[in-house]
Amino acid sequence: MAVLVALSLPVRSAIAEIDAPDKLKAAYILSFAKLISWPQDVLPSKNANLVFCAAASESLTNELRNHSGKSIQGHRVQIVALGKRGDSLGCHIVYIDPQHSFRWFERVKRMKGQLWVGEEEGFINKGGVINFYIDGEKLRFEISVEHAKNSSLDISSRLLNLAKIVDSVKGGAKQ
Amino acid sequence: MKELFNRLSVSKKLIVINIIVVVSALLLATGVFVSIERTAVRERIINELVSHTQVIAYNVAASVAFDDAVTASEILASLQSIPQIQESLIFNADGDIFAEYVATNAEEFSGGYSEIKSGRLQWPGSHAPTVVFSNEGIFVHSQIDLDNEVIGSIYIRSSLAQFDAFKSRAMLIVGVVLCVTFIISLLILSRMLRLVSDPIMHLKKAVSTVRKDKNYAVRVHKFADDELGHLTEAFNGMLEELGERDAELNRHYLELEAEVEDRTSELQAANISLEETVKALKQANRAIRISEENKKVAEESANAKAQFLATMSHELRTPMNGVLGMLSLLSETGLTNDQEHYVGVAYESGNLLLELLNNVLDLSKIEQGKMVLEHIPFDISDAIEDVFAIVGESAYSKGVELAYVFDDRLPTMVLGDPTRFKQLVFNIVGNAIKFTSRGYVKLGYAVTEESEKIVRIRFEVEDTGVGIREEVREKIFETFSQADSSTTRKFGGTGLGLTLCRQLTHLMDGGIGVESEEGKGSTFWFDVSFTPEMPSSHDQTLNGGQLKPMTLLVVDRNDTSAAALKAYFDHYYVKLDIVSDSEELYSTLESKVSSGGGYDGLIINLAIGFEEASRIILSEDVQCCIKLSQILLTGSLNDRNRAKEDKVLLNYQFLVKPLRRRYVRECVLRLQGLNEELNSVEPIVVRATADIKKILVVEDNWINQQVAQGRLESMGFDVSLAANGEEALTLLEQRVFDLVFMDCQMPVLDGFQATRRFREKELASACRTPVIAMTAHVMAGDREACMRAGMDDYIAKPFKTGEIIKIMERWIGD
Numbered sequence: 008m009a010v011l012v013a014l015s016l017p018v019r020s021a022i023a024e025i026d027a028p029d030k031l032k033a034a035y036i037l038s039f040a041k042l043i044s045w046p047q048d049v050l051p052s053k054n055a056n057l058v059f060c061a062a063a064s065e066s067l068t069n070e071l072r073n074h075s076g077k078s079i080q081g082h083r084v085q086i087v088a089l090g091k092r093g094d095s096l097g098c099h100i101v102y103i104d105p106q107h108s109f110r111w112f113e114r115v116k117r118m119k120g121q122l123w124v125g126e127e128e129g130f131i132n133k134g135g136v137i138n139f140y141i142d143g144e145k146l147r148f149e150i151s152v153e154h155a156k157n158s159s160l161d162i163s164s165r166l167l168n169l170a171k172i173v174d175s176v177k178g179g180a181k182q
Numbered sequence: 183m184k185e186l187f188n189r190l191s192v193s194k195k196l197i198v199i200n201i202i203v204v205v206s207a208l209l210l211a212t213g214v215f216v217s218i219e220r221t222a223v224r225e226r227i228i229n230e231l232v233s234h235t236q237v238i239a240y241n242v243a244a245s246v247a248f249d250d251a252v253t254a255s256e257i258l259a260s261l262q263s264i265p266q267i268q269e270s271l272i273f274n275a276d277g278d279i280f281a282e283y284v285a286t287n288a289e290e291f292s293g294g295y296s297e298i299k300s301g302r303l304q305w306p307g308s309h310a311p312t313v314v315f316s317n318e319g320i321f322v323h324s325q326i327d328l329d330n331e332v333i334g335s336i337y338i339r340s341s342l343a344q345f346d347a348f349k350s351r352a353m354l355i356v357g358v359v360l361c362v363t364f365i366i367s368l369l370i371l372s373r374m375l376r377l378v379s380d381p382i383m384h385l386k387k388a389v390s391t392v393r394k395d396k397n398y399a400v401r402v403h404k405f406a407d408d409e410l411g412h413l414t415e416a417f418n419g420m421l422e423e424l425g426e427r428d429a430e431l432n433r434h435y436l437e438l439e440a441e442v443e444d445r446t447s448e449l450q451a452a453n454i455s456l457e458e459t460v461k462a463l464k465q466a467n468r469a470i471r472i473s474e475e476n477k478k479v480a481e482e483s484a485n486a487k488a489q490f491l492a493t494m495s496h497e498l499r500t501p502m503n504g505v506l507g508m509l510s511l512l513s514e515t516g517l518t519n520d521q522e523h524y525v526g527v528a529y530e531s532g533n534l535l536l537e538l539l540n541n542v543l544d545l546s547k548i549e550q551g552k553m554v555l556e557h558i559p560f561d562i563s564d565a566i567e568d569v570f571a572i573v574g575e576s577a578y579s580k581g582v583e584l585a586y587v588f589d590d591r592l593p594t595m596v597l598g599d600p601t602r603f604k605q606l607v608f609n610i611v612g613n614a615i616k617f618t619s620r621g622y623v624k625l626g627y628a629v630t631e632e633s634e635k636i637v638r639i640r641f642e643v644e645d646t647g648v649g650i651r652e653e654v655r656e657k658i659f660e661t662f663s664q665a666d667s668s669t670t671r672k673f674g675g676t677g678l679g680l681t682l683c684r685q686l687t688h689l690m691d692g693g694i695g696v697e698s699e700e701g702k703g704s705t706f707w708f709d710v711s712f713t714p715e716m717p718s719s720h721d722q723t724l725n726g727g728q729l730k731p732m733t734l735l736v737v738d739r740n741d742t743s744a745a746a747l748k749a750y751f752d753h754y755y756v757k758l759d760i761v762s763d764s765e766e767l768y769s770t771l772e773s774k775v776s777s778g779g780g781y782d783g784l785i786i787n788l789a790i791g792f793e794e795a796s797r798i799i800l801s802e803d804v805q806c807c808i809k810l811s812q813i814l815l816t817g818s819l820n821d822r823n824r825a826k827e828d829k830v831l832l833n834y835q836f837l838v839k840p841l842r843r844r845y846v847r848e849c850v851l852r853l854q855g856l857n858e859e860l861n862s863v864e865p866i867v868v869r870a871t872a873d874i875k876k877i878l879v880v881e882d883n884w885i886n887q888q889v890a891q892g893r894l895e896s897m898g899f900d901v902s903l904a905a906n907g908e909e910a911l912t913l914l915e916q917r918v919f920d921l922v923f924m925d926c927q928m929p930v931l932d933g934f935q936a937t938r939r940f941r942e943k944e945l946a947s948a949c950r951t952p953v954i955a956m957t958a959h960v961m962a963g964d965r966e967a968c969m970r971a972g973m974d975d976y977i978a979k980p981f982k983t984g985e986i987i988k989i990m991e992r993w994i995g996d
């Protein structure tokens with residue numbers, strides 16, 4: 008029932024700008040990393056860092072940097088601020104806020120083993136995997152399973168249970 | 183409880199014991215099983231609950247991480263499928279309740295959340311969930327983590343429904359098992375118990391049967407070879423024994439009953455006869471009482487008569503002694519022939535009277551039971567020879583041959599009363615001589631019974647006298663009776679002799695009798711018993727080795743005399759050839775000499791006549807063959823005196839008849855050439871003593887005093903007189919006497935006491951005066967009493983010269 012409610016909500020509030028505290032978003036992003044499996048070649052050993060790349064505001068990047076050094080799935084968390092650079096090579100998770108998304112999607116191509124997280128309407132259609140949205144007072148997120156597959160990412164069902172699953176291919180193609 | 187148990191029967195006890203054992207074993211087993219199972223069940227329940235908790239924790243982890251309470255609640259709602267879970271709470275990292283679930287059927291329970299708050303449920307560390315198992319329920323608290331980061335916790339409360347279900351199921355199983363086991367064990371027990379209880383019940387039944395019916399034939403079946411089997415066997419054995427005993431008792435009882443019946447009927451019969459007897463007895467008693475009174479009167483009068491007779495005899499004897507004593511003194515005073523003859527007749531008459539008195543006294547003593555026999559050793563042959571010496575002359579003077587057929591095979595030494603025995607022989611032989619005017623009187627004897635304690639001898643006195651008629655033969659032994667009252671006049675005699683003999687033989691445990699043919703003679707026999715005594719050493723038998731065998735020729739016409747001679751000489755190993763006249767003598771002598779032999783001697787019985795004896799001695803046949811010293815004459819004392827006046831026969835040895843062993847022995851020794859005097863006659867010579875001895879005579883009776891004094895003075899003694907013991911003691915103090923004659927019975931002080939006092943006084947002086955008792959009749963007890971009183975010897979009254987000489991020689995002789 009919640010899923011149904013969740014499905015109907017984004018349609019109503021799609022236009023509204025997402026204005027959620029950055030701290031919560033950073034914690035969510037970190038939690039996503041806990042529930043997603045990366046392919047072996049992208050994250051070969053425990054020594055390899057789990058690289059969080061942020062093409063976002065200074066405040067959010069700083070919030071992420073607070074989590075730097077933590078261990079997720081045995082890997083050390085590394086925070087990289089992309090800034091205006093469009094080079095995302097080596098990033099496992101890339102957060103792209105709406106201010107950077109325009110330029111991002113112009114020059115950056117989809118990369119294998121790279122989780123794209125954003126927070127704008129149409130992000131999934133642009134090729135994103137997880138997209139934040141505000142449902143009333145609550146920060147929620149939607150996930151494109153297809154895009155995840157395309158990016159060779161395996162998302163835990165426990166995460167999927169909490170997310171609004173969107174068919175980005177169909178929806179994106181139509182729009 | 184224990185009392186109750188004790189009251190149960192053995193089988194019930196066994197059941198109770200078995201049930202207690204079975205139930206307690208079962209309870210223990212099921213208890214252990216249930217407790218093990220309970221632990222396992224609890225473990226399982228806890229594990230289940232923990233795993234549920236962990237599943238929920240895993241599933242809800244993402245929800246907590248993304249703060250999605252709705253999803254968490256949805257996940258929690260899935261717990262509905264587990265009914266026992268009553269409540270579940272999810273806390274976030276701050277400890278605030280994030281999501282909550284309460285079962286629709288949840289019981290009201292307030293303390294759930296407080297469990298954590300109160301700290302009863304600890305925050306789990308290192309992933310292990312905390313579990314609390316209590317009566318209120320099971321509480322599980324587990325952390326929720328995401329990628330090793332703890333992001334919250336979960337709390338679940340479960341009811342105990344599962345556990346309770348297990349418990350009730352376990353109880354049910356235990357109960358059912360108990361019940362079933364109980365029933366099965368009861369069934370088995372009731373079967374098995376009979377193995378034990380049946381024998382006991384049988385025994386019990388048998389015992390009560392035995393007790394009730396007394397039926398000992400009951401036997402108990404033996405079920406098994408165990409203790410009960412042995413008990414049964416023992417019981418059966420006991421029953422058998424009891425049965426036997428009972429049967430025996432019954433038999434005894436029946437026998438007793440029968441016996442009692444028999445006895446009762448016997449007793450009844452006896453009772454009846456007894457009553458009759460009593461009746462008869464009463465009548466008899468009356469008669470007896472009457473006759474007893476009569477008898478008593480008669481006895482008393484008879485006793486009085488006997489007493490009177492005894493007293494009279496005794497009183498008469500004393501003056502008689504005086505008469506006789508004086509007569510014998512008178513005869514020694516040089517009388518004329520006529521005077522001497524008168525005195526002699528008077529003396530003989532007095533003697534006869536004295537004998538009569540003595541017999542009367544003896545008889546009355548015997549009849550009153552006062553006669554006591556002596557028990558001293560004596561020689562029977564000597565006693566007989568003594569008697570024969572006394573009566574011999576009276577027989578030979580009548581021409582009657584008197585012979586004692588000596589038999590050396592018979593015992594001669596015995597224990598008995600020689601005085602009474604002599605009296606017996608004297609009376610019978612004297613009686614035989616009295617009634618025999620020609621022929622012989624012969625005495626022989628034979629032992630009829632001999633043992634260690636008793637020897638019974640039968641004496642036979644055979645005579646050729648007048649004989650006794652058959653009808654009076656028994657009467658002659660009665661008092662004062664003779665075969666013919668006229669015989670008294672003809673032969674004399676008192677008629678008391680045989681009566682006394684019969685009493686004496688009775689006293690000596692024997693009897694007396696007579697066999698007779700009138701006109702041809704009688705044979706009196708008597709038998710008496712003595713105690714045997716070993717023969718004394720001074721036997722007059724000669725040692726056979728000392729003697730050479732001899733043969734003598736005897737001229738004797740009298741067979742009796744010849745037989746007696748033969749018997750005596752046999753004893754000394756001398757053979758006799760007997761001839762009856764001179765013709766036979768010569769032929770015998772001639773044939774003997776011609777055959778080269780000869781005789782060692784010749785004995786001539788003077789009964790053949792003095793002339794013929796002289797002729798034989800002077801004949802050539804005798805003179806040539808027999809030496810003078812080898813010729814012996816034999817005959818009575820009278821014959822001897824006559825032979826001394828014969829010029830031919832004067833020179834020959836003389837063997838006085840009646841024979842004595844002493845004479846024969848001397849004769850044999852003489853013939854053997856051994857020098858020994860032929861002392862045929864004891865010399866009775868009055869010997870004048872050199873110095874005059876002083877004699878005291880203590881005698882109360884004046885006559886006796888005079889007799890004693892006269893006799894002793896005639897013998898040359900100085901005689902003093904005392905009338906009683908007192909006077910005697912006075913005299914004895916004043917003067918010294920050589921000898922005292924003491925009468926025993928005296929007035930004032932009797933002889934015994936006087937002697938005793940005299941001996942006491944005499945103790946002071948060194949010398950001892952002999953005291954001779956004078957007794958009227960020597961009795962067995964008297965002599966002992968005399969000796970006890972201190973007297974030395976005794977002499978019987980009246981005094982005879984010979985006895986006085988013997989006493990004098992013994993006590994004051996040189």
